[in-house]
Amino acid sequence: MALLEIKSLTKNFGGLAAVSNVDLYLEEQELVGLIGPNGAGKTTLFNLLTGVYEPSEGEVNFQGERLNGKKPFVIANKGLSRTFQNIRLFRELTVLDNVLIAMNNRYKEGLFTSILRLPKFYKVEASMKEEALSLLQIFELDGKNEELAKNLSYGEQRRLEIVRALATKPKILFLDEPAAGMNPQETADLTALIRKIQKEFAITVLLIEHDMSLVMDVCERIYVLEYGQLIAHGTPDEIKVNPKVIQAYLGGEV
Amino acid sequence: MKLVNRHTFAWLIVIVISFLAIEGLVSVGILDVFYEMALVQIGINIILGIGLNLIIGVSGQFSLGHAGFMAIGAYSVGIVYLDNPTVTGFFLGVLLGLVLSGVVALLIGIPTLRLKGDYLAIATLGVSEIIRIAITNMKITNGAAGISGIPLFDAIPMRQLVFIFVVIVTIIVVNYVRSSDGRATLSIRENEIAAESMGINTTKYKVMAFVIGAMTASIAGGLYASYFNTIVPTNFNFMKSVDILIIVVFGGIGSFTGTFVAALVLGILNTLLQDVSDLRMIIYSLALIIIMIFKPSGLLGTKEFSFSKLFSKKIKKAKKGGSTDGSVRN
Ligand SMILES: Nc1ncnc2c1ncn2[C@@H]1O[C@H](COP(=O)(O)OP(=O)(O)OP(=O)(O)O)[C@@H](O)[C@H]1O
Ligand SMILES: [Mg+2]
Numbered sequence: 001m002a003l004l005e006i007k008s009l010t011k012n013f014g015g016l017a018a019v020s021n022v023d024l025y026l027e028e029q030e031l032v033g034l035i036g037p038n039g040a041g042k043t044t045l046f047n048l049l050t051g052v053y054e055p056s057e058g059e060v061n062f063q064g065e066r067l068n069g070k071k072p073f074v075i076a077n078k079g080l081s082r083t084f085q086n087i088r089l090f091r092e093l094t095v096l097d098n099v100l101i102a103m104n105n106r107y108k109e110g111l112f113t114s115i116l117r118l119p120k121f122y123k124v125e126a127s128m129k130e131e132a133l134s135l136l137q138i139f140e141l142d143g144k145n146e147e148l149a150k151n152l153s154y155g156e157q158r159r160l161e162i163v164r165a166l167a168t169k170p171k172i173l174f175l176d177e178p179a180a181g182m183n184p185q186e187t188a189d190l191t192a193l194i195r196k197i198q199k200e201f202a203i204t205v206l207l208i209e210h211d212m213s214l215v216m217d218v219c220e221r222i223y224v225l226e227y228g229q230l231i232a233h234g235t236p237d238e239i240k241v242n243p244k245v246i247q248a249y250l251g252g253e254v
Numbered sequence: 255m256k257l258v259n260r261h262t263f264a265w266l267i268v269i270v271i272s273f274l275a276i277e278g279l280v281s282v283g284i285l286d287v288f289y290e291m292a293l294v295q296i297g298i299n300i301i302l303g304i305g306l307n308l309i310i311g312v313s314g315q316f317s318l319g320h321a322g323f324m325a326i327g328a329y330s331v332g333i334v335y336l337d338n339p340t341v342t343g344f345f346l347g348v349l350l351g352l353v354l355s356g357v358v359a360l361l362i363g364i365p366t367l368r369l370k371g372d373y374l375a376i377a378t379l380g381v382s383e384i385i386r387i388a389i390t391n392m393k394i395t396n397g398a399a400g401i402s403g404i405p406l407f408d409a410i411p412m413r414q415l416v417f418i419f420v421v422i423v424t425i426i427v428v429n430y431v432r433s434s435d436g437r438a439t440l441s442i443r444e445n446e447i448a449a450e451s452m453g454i455n456t457t458k459y460k461v462m463a464f465v466i467g468a469m470t471a472s473i474a475g476g477l478y479a480s481y482f483n484t485i486v487p488t489n490f491n492f493m494k495s496v497d498i499l500i501i502v503v504f505g506g507i508g509s510f511t512g513t514f515v516a517a518l519v520l521g522i523l524n525t526l527l528q529d530v531s532d533l534r535m536i537i538y539s540l541a542l543i544i545i546m547i548f549k550p551s552g553l554l555g556t557k558e559f560s561f562s563k564l565f566s567k568k569i570k571k572a573k574k575g576g577s578t579d580g581s582v583r584n
Contacts, residue, residue, distance in 0.1 A: 050451055076453035084451075090444035092556065093437075101441045104434050105453040114433030115426050117262075121433065128434070168453050 001064060003028045003204055004049075004080075004172055009058035011044055011228075018044040020228035022058070026172060031198050031205045033219035033236075035212075037248060040225040042208045043085055046174050050082050051075040062172075077105045081170035083161040085177045085208070091150035095141060095160060098149050099132040102167035135163050139193065155186045159193075166197065172204045173197075179211050187211060191218055216240065224248065261561035269421055276413065289525065290413055294481055296521035297416035298474045301423050303501040303513040305470030308427050310499075311508035311556075312436065313463035314443025315367060316375045320471050320498045322382025325389060325490035326358065327351035327472025328479040332401040333394060335480060339405040344480065351472035358385070359468035363461040382495060390487040400486030407480045416477055423470050428510055430466065439463050443508075504545060506552030511559045516552070 002025035011019040019041040026032055034042050047053040049060060051072035060067040067075055081102075090098050107128050113121045136142040139159040144152065149160060158178055165173055175194070179187045191214050198205050209215045215222060216236040224232040224239060226248045232239060239245055276293065279285040285293065302320060309317045330351035335343045366377040389395045407415055430436050439459045441449040449456055479485050501520060505512030523541060527534040545553065 052447065052451070072447075072450035073453050073455050076451055081453075082451055084448065088445045088448035088451075090441050090448065092444060093440060097437055097440070100434070101437050101449070101454065102452040104438045107434060109434045111430075111435065114435065115429045117429060124434070164452060 002026060003063060005059075005061045006049070007059040007061070009045070009048060009060065010056045011041075011048055011053055012056045017228045019048060019225075022225070022228075022230050024223055024230070024233075026204050026206060028171075029198070029202050029204055030221065031195070031207065031219055033215040033222040034206055034208045034225065035210070035215055035222060035239075036225035041228040042225055043176055044228075045225070046082060046176055046206075046208065049075075049174065050080055076168055076170075079169070079171035080174070081165040081168045081172070082174035083158075083165050083176055083178060085180065087157050087161060089149040089157055089160060089164070091148070093149060094145065095136065095147050095149055095152065096129070096132055096145040098160060098164050099135060099167045100128055102164045103128055103132065106169060132167065135166055138197065139163050155182050158182065159190070162193075162197075166201065170203060172206065175205060175207045175209075177208050177210060179209060179214055187214060190214075194218060260565060264561040264565075273414075273417060276417065280413070292521055292525040294412055294416050294477075296517050297413070297420045298477050298481075299498070299501055299517040299521060300420050300514055301470055301474040301477070302498045303505065303517050304423055304427050304510060305467035305474075306498050307502045307505075307508065307510060307513050308431065308463050308470075309467040310502055311506075312431055312443060313439045313460050315460055315464065316371060317378040317464070317467070318375045318492070318495050318499065319378035319380075319382030319385075320467070321490040321492070321494035322385035323355045323359065323468040323471035324475035324478070324494065325382075325385055325487070326355040326468075327475030328485045328490065329389060329395050329401070329475075330354060330472065331476035332404045332479040332485050336401065336404050341407075341409045344405075344407050344476075347479075348473060348476045351476050352469050355468045355472035356465050359465040360461065363464040364457070367457065367460040367464060379492065379495070382490075383492070386487050386490055389490075395487075398487060400484060400489075401479075402484040404479050404483050404485070406483060412477075412481050416481075419473055419477060423473060424510065427466065427470065431510075435459065435462070500542060504542065504552055506554035506556060508556040509552065509554040509558055511557065512552055512554035515554060519553075 004026040006022060006024040009019055009022045009024075010017060022045065034045070036042055044053065048055050049067075051067070051070055051074070055068055062078060062080065065078075067078070067080075090101060093101075107124050109121055109124045112118075133142055133145065136145055139162065141156060141160060141163060144156065149157065152160060158180070162175065162178060178194070179190050182190060194205065194207070195218055197203070207215065207219065216239075219236060222234065222236055222239045223230060224242070224245050231244045231248060232242045234242065276285065280290065302324065306317065306320045309315055327348070328351075331344065331347035334347035334350055337343065338346065362381050366374060366381070369377055390398050395401065406412065431439070438449070438454045439462070441452070441454055442456045442459055446456055475490075478489075501516045502513060504520060505514070505516030520538075523538060524534070527537055549555075
C-alpha cells in the first residue's frame with residue numbers, strides 16, 4: 001500500500017472546480033513533481049492534503065488512515081508538513097524561534113516545569129536548540145539564528161520555510177514552489193539540497209515547481225494538473241513528450 | 255547554564271533593590287499615604303496589563319473584557335474576606351477568584367476565540383458586561399449597592415502584598431511566554447495558518463492565554479477589593495477594560511517591559527495631575543494621542559529589557575576587543 005493515497009479528490013469554490021477528481025499516490029521515500037499552468041489547482045491540492053481546506057468529495061488516506069476533515073495541526077503532527085508559495089514565516093520572531101515552534105509537538109516541557117524553570121526545562125530547551133541549529137546548518141542559515149525572519153533575504157526566507165517544515169519531522173514534505181524568485185545559482189543549490197534532505201531524512205517529497213529543469217532533474221515521477229484535472233502522470237521522460245502536456249504548456253494544437 | 259544563573263540572579267537583585275527602595279522611601283516619609291495609594295494602584299494596573307498583554311500581545315487575540323475577570327476576583331475576595339476576615343479568608347477569596355475566573359474564561363474562550371478581530375472584541379466586551387450585569391442583579395453580591403467594609407489586608411502592608419503579587423504574576427507570565435508553549439502562542443499572533451500547519455493546536459494555546467490572563471486579572475481584582483474596602487459593579491465597567499487596554503497599547507503591544515513602563519508613567523501622570531482635575535483628562539488624553547502619532551507601536555514596541563541579552567552583548571564585545579584575528583572572515 002502506498003504511503004499516501006488520494007482518491008477522486010474534488011474541491012469546488014462556488015461554480016469553480018479548483019481540483020477535480022484527482023487520483024494520486026506517493027510511495028515511501030519518493031521525490032515526486034506536481035506541475036501545471038498557473039491556476040491549475042496545485043496549491044489548492046496542497047491545501048486539501050494538509051487540512052487547510054476540506055475536500056468537497058473524495059478521500060485522502062495516509063498510512064491507511066483517512067485524513068479528510070482533520071484539522072491542519074492534527075495532520076501536521078501525523079507527519080505531513082509543507083511550505084507556502086506565498087511565504088508564511090513568523091515574521092517578527094527570530095529564525096531560531098521559527099524552527100523551534102515547529103518542534104513544539106515533539107518536545108514536551110510541561111507547564112509547571114517551564115513556569116518554575118526546573119532543570120528539565122533547560123535540558124529540553126538545550127536539546128531543542130541543538131536540533132534546530134543542526135537543521136539550520138544544512139540550509140546555511142545557522143549564522144542568522146538570532147535574526148528576525150522578516151529581515152532575511154527572499155532566498156533565505158524560502159530556505160527557512162523548508163527548515164521549519166522539516167523541523168516537524170515529517171514523513172511527507174510538500175514544497176510549494178520553493179525556488180520561486182530565486183536566481184539560477186540559488187535554484188541549482190536548492191535542487192541539490194532538496195535531493196540531499198530527501199535522502200538524508202528518508203522522506204517523501206511532493207514538489208510543485210514552475211522551473212521545468214529543476215522538476216525534470218530531481219523528480220522520479222511527475223503529475224500534471226490543468227484546470228483542476230490530472231492530464232498526465234509518468235516519468236520525466238514520458239512527461240516531456242506527452243502531447244497533452246505540451247499542449248497545456250504551449251497552448252493551441254500540437 | 256552559567257549565563258542562566260547570572261541573569262536570574264540579576265533579576266533577583268532588581269527585585270530586592272526595588273523592594274528596599276520603596277520601603278526606604280516610605281520609612282523616611284517621602285512616600286506618604288497619598289503616593290503609596292498611587293503605588294498600589296500602579297501595581298494593580300501592572301498585574302492587569304501583564305495579563306491583557308498575554309492575551310492581546312502574545313496570542314494576538316483582541317479582548318475588550320478584562321474588567322469582567324477583575325470583577326470576579328474582586329467579588330470573590332469581597333464576599334469571602336468579609337465573611338472570614340483572616341489571612342486565610344483573604345487567600346481563600348483569591349483562590350475562589352482564580353478558580354471562578356479560570357472556569358468562566360475556559361467556558362467562554364472555547365466558543366468565542368474562534369472569532370477574529372472586531373467580532374472577538376465585541377464578544378469579549380459582551381461577556382464582561384454580562385458578568386457585570388449578573389453581579390448587579392445577584393443577592394450574594396449585594397446588587398448595585400456593591401459590597402462595603404471589606405477588610406484591609408494587614409498581615410503585611412498592602413504595598414508589600416501588591417509588590418509580591420506583581421513579582422509572582424510577572425514571573426509566571428514571562429516564563430510561560432519564554433517557553434515552548436509561549437512560542438507556540440506567539441506563532442498564532444504571527445501567522446495562524448502557518449502555526450496550524452506546523453502542528454500547533456491554535457485553539458488550545460489561545461484558550462490557555464485567555465485563561466491565564468483572566469486569572470491574573472482576578473488577582474488584581476482581589477487586591478483592589480481589599481485595598482479600597484468598597485466595590486460596586488460600575489468599578490468594573492467597559493471603561494475599566496479600556497483603561498487596561500490603554501496601558502498595554504501605550505507600553506507597546508507584546509512588550510511586558512512596556513506594560514511596566516506604561517503603568518508607571520500613566521500612574522505618575524495621573525497622580526501629578528490630581529490637583530488640576532479639570533485638565534487631567536485632557537492632558538492624559540493628549541499624552542496618549544501624542545504617543546500614538548509619534549510611536550504608534552507604543553513606548554517600547556515589542557522590545558523587552560533582558561539581562562541575558564545585555565550579558566551576551568558584553569561577552570561579544572569583550573571577545574571582539576580581545577582577539578581581532580579570531581573573527582576574520584573572507
Ligand atoms: N479560497 C479560494 N476561493 C476561491 N477560489 C480559489 C480559492 N483558492 C484558489 N482558488 C481558485 O482555484 C484555482 C486554482 O488555484 P491554485 O492556487 O490552486 O492554483 P495553482 O496551480 O497553485 O496556481 P499557481 O501556479 O499560480 O500557484 C484558481 O482559479 C484560483 O483562483
Ligand atoms: Mg500555487
